[in-house]
Amino acid sequence: MTNIIYFNYFTDGSVNIADHDLSIFFDPPHLLKGLRNNFLNKDIIWEEKTASWKDIEFIFDLDSKLGHTRALPKLTAHHVDRQKIKKMKVSVAAQVFSARTAAMLKYTNALNYFHTANSDATMATTAEVVEFFDTLFDSVNGYPGGVQRGKLRRAVKQNSQHHTFWIEAINKIKKMVFVDTSSKHATKAGKPRLVRVPSQQGWITTLESFIRVSKLLFEQYNVEYYYPRNINQDPLENFFGRIRAINYRNVNPDANTFIYAFKSLMLSNMLSPHSKFSNCEEDNGETLLNVSLLFKNLHNNKENDSENTVSISRDLPSSSQASSREKLLVNDVVMEKIKVHCSAYTAGYICRKITRAIRCKDCIKTYISSTETNIHSYIKFREYKLLKNNNLAYPNEKFLILYRDGTHFIHNYLNYSCIGSNIKSNLKRKILSTLSFSCLGCDKHALIVKNFFTNILIRLHGHNWCNINNKILKGDIDEKYVSKMGEPQKLALKKYKSLRLRKKCLSK
Numbered sequence: 001m002t003n004i005i006y007f008n009y010f011t012d013g014s015v016n017i018a019d020h021d022l023s024i025f026f027d028p029p030h031l032l033k034g035l036r037n038n039f040l041n042k043d044i045i046w047e048e049k050t051a052s053w054k055d056i057e058f059i060f061d062l063d064s065k066l067g068h069t070r071a072l073p074k075l076t077a078h079h080v081d082r083q084k085i086k087k088m089k090v091s092v093a094a095q096v097f098s099a100r101t102a103a104m105l106k107y108t109n110a111l112n113y114f115h116t117a118n119s120d121a122t123m124a125t126t127a128e129v130v131e132f133f134d135t136l137f138d139s140v141n142g143y144p145g146g147v148q149r150g151k152l153r154r155a156v157k158q159n160s161q162h163h164t165f166w167i168e169a170i171n172k173i174k175k176m177v178f179v180d181t182s183s184k185h186a187t188k189a190g191k192p193r194l195v196r197v198p199s200q201q202g203w204i205t206t207l208e209s210f211i212r213v214s215k216l217l218f219e220q221y222n223v224e225y226y227y228p229r230n231i232n233q234d235p236l237e238n239f240f241g242r243i244r245a246i247n248y249r250n251v252n253p254d255a256n257t258f259i260y261a262f263k264s265l266m267l268s269n270m271l272s273p274h275s276k277f278s279n280c281e282e283d284n285g286e287t288l289l290n291v292s293l294l295f296k297n298l299h300n301n302k303e304n305d306s307e308n309t310v311s312i313s314r315d316l317p318s319s320s321q322a323s324s325r326e327k328l329l330v331n332d333v334v335m336e337k338i339k340v341h342c343s344a345y346t347a348g349y350i351c352r353k354i355t356r357a358i359r360c361k362d363c364i365k366t367y368i369s370s371t372e373t374n375i376h377s378y379i380k381f382r383e384y385k386l387l388k389n390n391n392l393a394y395p396n397e398k399f400l401i402l403y404r405d406g407t408h409f410i411h412n413y414l415n416y417s418c419i420g421s422n423i424k425s426n427l428k429r430k431i432l433s434t435l436s437f438s439c440l441g442c443d444k445h446a447l448i449v450k451n452f453f454t455n456i457l458i459r460l461h462g463h464n465w466c467n468i469n470n471k472i473l474k475g476d477i478d479e480k481y482v483s484k485m486g487e488p489q490k491l492a493l494k495k496y497k498s499l500r501l502r503k504k505c506l507s508k
């Protein structure tokens, strides 16, 4: 890209090479990483307010304390911790800048506001910035199969929302400023410097090119739609990879050998669309939420709120009480509340599965709440903007308790009897004989619903249990969280530590 200076550079940002008008695209995944890397050690001034990476660290820590039912299960220390972050992987940056993260930031801020009556200085702004980066990346990352309703990750059409978003986004990026406190210049001057980072110009150039190319495709070539992900570096990287591979030693071809290599590639029809999305995002983050919705709800329900929380948090395990001895940044009541809210979201998911499988109105009444209560405030954050028929279910209190008891039972059982045969059928028998299912299902379907529910729960949390252990084995869960878990998890951490030590010794 440094070479563009030698070509005809037009004021609209396009270039002319050998009579061809060309638009410049920087690779969006790299641009996203650029923003993330700067955000790690610089606050962002966003519409005259400050956003900070510390808020993301805060909610990550909060979420990690939730135990097995987390709101941000995809995030690990490799996403958030400045020291441990995997700087090269695109998916890591994309998963942090997700609708889920923004939802958790807004939710936490709203909860904080409700309990302390003052809003955190930066958290709401951080949520806005995360949401913007998520939409920004989505808008240039649509691909067939990756389309999600209510999001910009979709094909660009003449009348799609991409065009207005891109114009707005260019303005926002132009106004965005980073606060540099740690560079040489800043420490020398003894005060923070307001800076713009190269990724910002990269985004502006790229979005302007998208606008220009879209216009050309729709107006001049009557294209109906295109997927913007096709304009990133992957096809180019694949192409060069093939050029290099064509001749064993063809690692540094000159113009001539390159042309021959290209021709022979075409002839041998090797230029098949090979996609390697290994370095691209896999995030399924949901669409976002308006914070005012929750504020309203929280205030309306202020009186019966404590009642709701207490009646359910009675059943919380002792592990959550252990955390009270720690110096928590949020108080325990809030922590308990978040646990209940987040498990209500997963419980709601199971409710929808049951409804779809059984399709009985009398059964639904036994597990779905007829009124919305404060327990559902996190669910509401996740569902806002989603389309009507996509609505999440609001489980009732009895179902939530059953869900909570069931999940604890499974995690405890697996912690003590994860070695052996017929684990699943033994576990199922135990659950059915221990927990009370009397509230679940109508007279006609009680047995079916009970079986169905238990099966899903075991599958979901059996998988969850393995997942947690695997994460610990990879070093993805910090010791301070593992120390509050069961024996197998502690064992996994020990294993991880000894392996890491051995690796270190070997590499020395």
Ligand SMILES: [Zn+2]
Binding pocket: 360, 361, 362, 363, 441, 442, 443, 444, 445, 446
């Ligand atoms: Zn029924």
